[in-house]
Amino acid sequence: MTYSYNNTIAIAMSGGVDSSTVAAMLKDEGYELVGLTLQLWNQRRLAGREGMPEHVQGRCCSIDDVYDARRVAEKLGIPYYVVNEEERFERDVVWPFVSEYLAGRTPIPCSLCNNHLKFDQLLVRARQIGADRIATGHYARNEYDPVRNRWILRRPADLTKDQTYFLFGLTQEQLSRTLFPLGGYRKPEVREIAAQHGLALAAKPDSQEICFIPGGDYKRFIDAYLDEQGENIPDTAGELVTSSGDVVGRHSGIHNFTIGQRKGLGVSSPNPLYVLQIDHASHRVTVGGGDEAVSKSVKARDLNWISIPQLEGEMRVRVKIRHRHEPAWATLRSSGPDEAEALFDESQRAVTPGQAAVFYDGDEVVGGGWIV
């Protein structure tokens, strides 16, 4: 298979140093560039509601970031547009995020956003305006392997910034049209390049939190969002129990818990207690000691394969079960239609439904799915 593209690249510009540097680098390489910022969420929407801050300091999606992105585009002399994707974002990211929490799972909005907006929708937008490819500021590497006839997603040079965990859902078609120019650089080098190009935001701090939840208080966000929608939080108050079934307390709603959570359980115990299980049907939250909070395996559904066309037989992989998790050795095998199971060599803590399980072979992303 051969790929040929036109010389126009659409850059997803967030107003941060990473995507701004991508724009500067590709400009130097002589591409025709179009800068796009996705307007995803109106931070003022929930301001002041249910205890949300009156004045929004949010980093991503904020007007300040749009100004920063626009200034970079002006400086580089590239056309720049803000694209309104608020409706899609609410439907494909915010609402699923809220629903997942209410169902006792712990979702990853960044992956939903990557799957539905940053790549899917951005590629459509890019092609509509005449760009065959997009480029983003993600730390990941993406190359075509003619031997396997597949696009391979690999971990970046700067493993501390590795974002491949959030990118496991990319299809071969999407990968074939996406550039990750920062994959070979370390973050300090990126800041250096930004400074060399005179970009004023070279020293701008990294964004950390979920972009539409300034301050990261997702419980308050869920309260405010449901209030705005005129819906009540379903009453999921229930019992806190130990794995042997002893009731040790009560809680006010399952959405307040995440598997592996240690703080805020409202139970006193000589040894630290962890959330082991959240049962949506009975509203029962099971807690236990650290020795109990481990799993021998993880099951994932809605799989996407990247380095392999499909899983056949068993495969030795390393599995990452949350963003800040050191991948753990496991044996991967199919466990049903569109479902796979990884048996860990050593039991892992806090296997959390709603998070992603991403499988690695060396630095290659084999594929991934959603933990069930």
Place this chain on the structure above:
Amino acid sequence: MRRIYMDANATTPLVPEVVDAMRPWLIENFGNASSIHQHGQRARAAVEQARESVAKLLNCRDSEIVFTSGGTESDNIALFGLVKPGDHVITSSIEHHAVLQAAERLRDRGLEVTFLPVSRDGVVDPDNVRRALRPNTQLISVMMANNETGVIQPVVEIGQIAQEADVWYHTDAVQAASKIEIDVKAIGCDLLSISGHKMHAPQGTGILYVRRGTHIEPLFFGGAHERQRRAGTENVAGIVGLGRAAELAHDALRDGTMTRISAMRDRLELGILKRVEDCAVNGAGAPRVPNTTNLQFENLEGEALVIALDLKGLAVSGGSACMSGATEPSHVLLAMGLVTNRARASLRFSLTKLNTDDEIDAALELVPAAVSHLRELAPVNAGTLG
């Protein structure tokens, strides 16, 4: 790349005559129009001459013209300057945000506000104005021509209703000025707003017509400028430019310029309707200003079309820009009963006298090609959009 500008309802370029008139007032002829000395007297004379030109355009007295910083300020003085808490104000749902948001603010401050609906063609029904009158109604504000559709409102009928009811009448004529005849006596309005930059004068200039005997409370305090109706040192160069633009607009309404613009608009509109399937004119059944056409394209996202056309060199607009610059569906089209997807799929082309037949030809090539490209790539009624 050749760039074609068809977004006159957003802003217009200065024409050379206006620049020439302004130039001395930016360079050698400085002076504060309030100063006693010769520098001041020269500036004062220039301001007053411009006031005459504007008064002639509107068929009013010089003393009835207040220079402002633009349409938004004029609208705000009009809405805040005559009413008090407890009063009732009637306006329409298709006003510019300068009126709409000022009216919402009035409501927050304890006034009653009625936002009138419009017909499918975007016209306010004078009978609805009459029916909305209450004993405490003090002000009616209905625009003269709409910025999105170009649809002309029945201002004369509304003016009569206001006079009969002894209610003040303000009309936002920002999109009418220089495009159609404005006669404040024929309209019977007490207040009328105009923006300079929609008629080849500089941005940051505007006019509020205040009928003699209408005692309006100013927004700004700090001087007796503009007969105590608008404090602040006059923007002499801008006012001179606005005066010159008013003279040119007066001439253009009589020398066939508007007929030529209207012919270009019609050729553009009919040409696109002929070349593009599933396309219709918003406000087609109503009288419209000669320079504007608003087209809806089925199975398309207007935002993408605006960007695609811009990258091909054609500047048009769709919807209204929110704070970030992303496009929101037009509140005007929504008020006309368009569903959100149709409102999003609508584009406005607005021409000036500087556009050429050649540019219309180019647009008739670019638009159909861009529409079919977009429809091929992402039929919006398929897939995930729903």
